[in-house]
């Protein structure tokens with residue numbers, strides 16, 4: 001991949017879009033480092049994501065998420081963000097400044113089927129209509145990415161290929 005010499009490759013998208021799955025594969029296939037921001041948050045705080053949402057609340061989680069993201073300057077890594085990282089404009093601006101962002105897009109119904117039964121995603125347990133509202137509300141922020149990849153019907157390997165191809169001229 002040519003891509004910006006010093007920049008990170010950020011993957012964004014809603015829960016279940018495949019940011020973690022695809023990010024790992026993209027990094028491995030291109031000899032790049034891989035960082036999952038949710039994992040960094042868990043390691044740094046010593047708490048699971050459901051525990052953080054339950055005990056500290058979402059606002060606290062969002063603060064930690066921004067702090068963790070801000071430390072990603074110059075990593076030259078594939079960075080899978082949390083689904084809600086784009087909710088803060090400052091996070092979007094930071095990603096824009098420090099790398100290329102790929103939005104993994106898919107219809108809500110496809111994502112909901114993947115995440116609905118997962119206790120590791122605290123927001124996935126909220127009412128379906130409310131969750132879809134979040135999905136719709138975030139679309140504008142996701143769309144600020146440098147590249148949008150339509151992932152429906154693609155395997156993670158095919159998505160990696162699409163990212164590499166889309167990234168070549170950038």
Ligand SMILES: Nc1ncnc2c1ncn2[C@@H]1O[C@H](COP(=O)(O)OP(=O)(O)OP(=O)(O)O)[C@@H](O)[C@H]1O
Pocket residue numbers: 013014015016017018019020021022038080081082083114121151154155156159
């Ligand atoms: N392209 C795909 N096709 C089919 N299943 C997929 C695809 N991508 C991911 N999955 C499956 O969907 C689930 C969610 O994927 P993953 O954990 O990578 O999502 P995520 O975007 O990192 O979500 P989160 O924002 O919650 O961290 C996993 O079980 C994964 O195996």
Ligand SMILES: O=C(O)C1=C[C@@H](O)[C@@H](O)[C@H](O)C1
Pocket residue numbers: 014015038049081082083084085120121122123
């Ligand atoms: O979409 C979201 O708001 C979230 C997505 C996950 O990656 C985690 O960051 C957390 O479960 C919240």
Ligand SMILES: [Mg+2]
Pocket residue numbers: 019020021036038080081082
């Ligand atoms: Mg993930």
